[in-house]
Amino acid sequence: MDDGFARLPDPPYWAVIFSSRRRGRTTPADDDAYRSAAARMEQLAAGRPGYLGIESTRDGEGLGITVSYWDSSEAIRAWRADAEHSLIRDRGRADWYEHYELRVARVERAYGWDDART
Amino acid sequence: MDDGFARLPDPPYWAVIFSSRRRGRTTPADDDAYRSAAARMEQLAAGRPGYLGIESTRDGEGLGITVSYWDSSEAIRAWRADAEHSLIRDRGRADWYEHYELRVARVERAYGWDDART
Numbered sequence: 710m711d712d713g714f715a716r717l718p719d720p721p722y723w724a725v726i727f728s729s730r731r732r733g734r735t736t737p738a739d740d741d742a743y744r745s746a747a748a749r750m751e752q753l754a755a756g757r758p759g760y761l762g763i764e765s766t767r768d769g770e771g772l773g774i775t776v777s778y779w780d781s782s783e784a785i786r787a788w789r790a791d792a793e794h795s796l797i798r799d800r801g802r803a804d805w806y807e808h809y810e811l812r813v814a815r816v817e818r819a820y821g822w823d824d825a826r827t
Numbered sequence: 828m829d830d831g832f833a834r835l836p837d838p839p840y841w842a843v844i845f846s847s848r849r850r851g852r853t854t855p856a857d858d859d860a861y862r863s864a865a866a867r868m869e870q871l872a873a874g875r876p877g878y879l880g881i882e883s884t885r886d887g888e889g890l891g892i893t894v895s896y897w898d899s900s901e902a903i904r905a906w907r908a909d910a911e912h913s914l915i916r917d918r919g920r921a922d923w924y925e926h927y928e929l930r931v932a933r934v935e936r937a938y939g940w941d942d943a944r945t
Contacts, residue, residue, distance in 0.1 A: 713890040714846060714928055724932050725896055726842060728832060728882045732942070735836075764846045764928075766892050770862070776844055778919040783858045800941060810832055810881040810939045817900070818896035822920060822927045824850070827909050 715762025715778055720732040720816045721781045722761055729809035743805050746797050753793055759784025772805075778816070785813055831878025833896055838934045840879055843899045849889040861923050864915050871911055878900025889925075896934075903931055916929035 714810070747765075754760050759780040769772030779785050788794060801809075849861070865883075872878050879900040885891030897903050906912060919927075 712926070713848060713888075714926065720930070724842075724844060724930065726844065726934075728894070730831060746937065764890075764892060766884055766886045766890045770831075770885060772882075772884045774882060774884050774894065776846070776894075802942070805941060806940070808830070808832065808939075808941045811937065812838070812842065812934045813936040814934040816844075816930045816932040818931040819929065821926075822924070823926045824920070825922060 713766070714763060715746075715764050717761055717774075717778055717819065718780075720819050722816050723782055723785055724814045725777045725779065725785055725818050726812040727773075727774050727775045727777070727809060728811075730807045731767075731773070732807050733771065734796060736807075739804065746800060750794065750797055752792065753797075754788060755787065755823055757788050757791065761786075766810075782813070782815070830939070831882060831884070833882050833894075835879055835896055835937065836898075837942075838937050840934050841900055841903055842932045842934050843895045843897065843903055844930040844932060845893045845927060847890075847891050847893075848925045849885075849891070849923055851889065851924045853923075857922065863921075864918060868912065868915055871909065871915075872906060875906050875909065876900065877905075900931070900933070 728799070751763060754763065754777055761778040761780055763775065763777045765775035779788070837934065853861075869881060872895055873939035879898055880898040881893065881895045883891070897906070
């Protein structure tokens with residue numbers, strides 16, 4: 710995902726929409742640990758059956774949205790139950806997040822647009 | 828949406844996941860126009876039947892994800908056909924975006940978590 714966009718097949722497929730706010734006061738060590746964990750999560754997800762891709766962004770105020778894409782609802786349930794994923798999730802609750810919302814959705818239609826001039 | 832999170836009913840409901848990259852070279856006037864248009868889009872959407880809420884974030888490199896939530900697929904189709912929405916979309920293609928992907932999905936399950944300490 711060099712440009713930040715996931716390359717996906719035609720729908721239907723599934724999306725996990727994860728909206729989160731990080732805690733306000735963080736230390737550089739916290740930030741490093743968070744970045745390492747986020748990278749590890751992405752690496753773990755990418756190794757799971759049914760993983761299709763991920764898109765993720767976070768603004769300067771700590772509000773982030775990460776959408777991971779999967780080929781089935783079952784793949785998402787299995788990923789949710791992954792042991793190392795669970796450990797990192799617990800760490801996220803203990804140390805990094807103030808609030809999050811997670812929504813599991815079935816993608817029915819998709820459109821893309823690219824500026825041919827660039 | 829003071830804290831950036833949409834307040835939503837229990838699923839099922841619908842999501843429009845809009846991932847976009849803004850063009851690299853922008854002027855302050857561009858940025859102002861973009862921010863005004865984004866605010867206007869949000870105001871327009873909020874006035875449409877079936878609108879439930881929105882979450883939006885963009886990082887310092889111009890990668891943004893906006894997810895708007897709707898009570899039906901039909902509400903999304905109607906919003907897509909809205910005349911002023913179409914005008915702003917055309918402007919986005921002409922002036923602001925390098926690339927975007929739009930996915931329409933039916934949310935089947937949702938979970939939230941809040942740090943009770945904050």
